[in-house]
Ligand SMILES: *[C@@H]1O[C@H](CO)[C@@H](O)[C@H](O)[C@H]1NC(C)=O
Ligand SMILES: *[C@@H]1O[C@H](CO)[C@@H](O)[C@H](O)[C@H]1NC(C)=O
Ligand SMILES: *[C@@H]1O[C@H](CO)[C@@H](O)[C@H](O)[C@H]1NC(C)=O
């Protein structure tokens with residue numbers, strides 16, 4: 001998330017395939033090894049609507065879509081519909097041997113002048129357990145796969161032409177509430193992403209003074225819409241860790 005609104009409640013609805021969420025904080029818990037949540041935390045800054053649909057889930061694989069349309073306050077995030085792994089967490093960064101992830105997505109519809117990102121949100125802290133954007137959060141690492149319209153990460157650009165996992169990134173860094181946000185940012189559109197997240201963790205430890213004894217608390221993947229409309233379809237997503 002780009003701004004600091006803490007979410008502590010989520011409505012749990014029963015799990016079944018091709019189920020569509022429409023409410024502000026609706027979630028499908030335990031879709032494979034994921035929770036899929038609408039998380040319309042910034043909806044009051046705009047006018048619009050959004051729904052998220054679970055297409056299929058099996059183990060570490062999940063497919064879902066998020067269809068949104070938002071107007072007003074073009075610099076305010078309206079939501080972060082995301083999937084959060086229920087298994088890839090609770091481990092020290094230094095104990096993670098591999099963290100393979102795949103994310104294949106597309107906007108099957110997209111309005112002109114859309115403002116949105118498609119990004120991972122990865123949370124770490126000194127405790128093994130921590131909800132995203134909570135008092136237990138030390139860091140929020142974002143990996144942007146899309147930057148559509150004139151939007152940018154939290155903080156300021158502190159490095160350019162950083163090669164990690166075969167891609168060229170800008171690094172942005174700044175504070176948010178009680179944690180630091182470090183973002184891997186690109187203006188490229190990456191619609192088929194297959195990397196090992198340990199390449200990112202290694203860079204953060206070696207080059208951004210992140211302690212390797214930080215615990216991975218959460219890996220989320222989703223979209224932050226500001227304004228416009230789009231239907232984001234993730235045909236394939238997976239993330240896991242080995243120790
Ligand atoms: C997940 O997807 C991969 C790649 O398509 C496949 O090889 C694997 O069997 C799938 N796993 C499950 C649990 O569905
Ligand atoms: C997305 O939502 C809009 C408006 O709510 C609707 O007209 C459209 O058919 C939806 N698109 C898809 C692909 O579900
Ligand atoms: C913060 O960490 C403590 C100790 O591990 C845990 O009991 C608590 O549930 C965590 N709080 C949140 C909001 O994640």
Ligand SMILES: *[C@@H]1O[C@H](CO)[C@@H](O)[C@H](O)[C@H]1NC(C)=O
Nearest residue numbers: 159161162163164203206207
């Ligand atoms: C990280 O720091 C090391 C040691 O200073 C340096 O050799 C390396 O090039 C840096 N990596 C990146 C991607 O900037």
